[in-house]
Amino acid sequence: MTLIDISRPLDQRTPTWPGDTPFSYEVSWSKEQSGSVNVGKLTMSIHTGTHIDSPFHFDNDGRKVMDLDLELYVGPARLIDVSGLSSIGAEDLAAYELEGVTRLLLRTSSWTNPDEFPSEIPFLRADLAPYLHARGIRLIGVDVPSVDPLDSKELAAHHGLHAHDIHILEGLALDHVAPGDYELIALPLPLAEADGSPVRAVLRPFTS
Template structure:
């Protein structure tokens, strides 16, 4: 019998209880028709920020002329990543043990207000990583945008709002698929972390 393969859903549930970045609109679901009301089907409308919950930022979020969500090649959304326990503020030292096979990195800060220092962001750029992920609401500290600008200007994708409870640190295969919204600077995603060897089977 093959060994059990563990796949981690690292996506937050989207609900009215979802934490949002200060100033962003919250999530709501408006039920327009319902089987419970005697309608022949259920139909609802969703109201949310493109940055709601677990989401990906495309370069156009801060970079004029940068690619939008619908322009991200599908192969950029499947990669090997190294999940690192960093603490609230990510420093360059947190990248010292980065697995050389990793194309991206995910930082578990343990805090919604965790963030990357500019030094850590520059270290990510120096390593030519394709994606930076975090369980925090933003890669930047409050009221700042320097880290976003640095990463996105280097065509690096940003994955924020991950749910990482119970996921072991180390190398995984990340799959994170945004909605293909034309012209959008961001989109919610369904993100999973699978065994590292999946990378060679998928791509």
């Protein structure tokens, strides 16, 4: 069985949203102190590295992570290359066959230095969510920190995707993966109150 890891590593070098909580892992209770075990302590923003958003992230009345349908985070996914675009809309996907696709991963290859938070990213235009919804897509994954422009306050793409029942997976690492069909596994943690969750995202090729 070959799993392709499409998660960004989490360590003190992992970039975060400007002004957001830095990532930190420390052994807060060492083997010497406890007499038996090393016990780690993790501090991070949920929107660091590879993660999913729940609607509560951008809507006070939106669902929390625990309320999300887990089925969407496991199953067949299509990876397509949309590199070289400054934004992505319906017309950019017209050439791709999306019939029967439930989970769509967009490879932009635009986050070139993984040690730095990008200054500009390709974002999803307003006509993309209805276009994807009409084709039956329920989850969109991107290899950038957001589906909206980094300075967006209204988060039109987040709201538009949510309004069209499309779940959001962000911060994937896709440069080393060939476009095609895979099984995606990217399960959120069972965080009862949270606005999102880090995920370990992997792809399993159908033929190997």
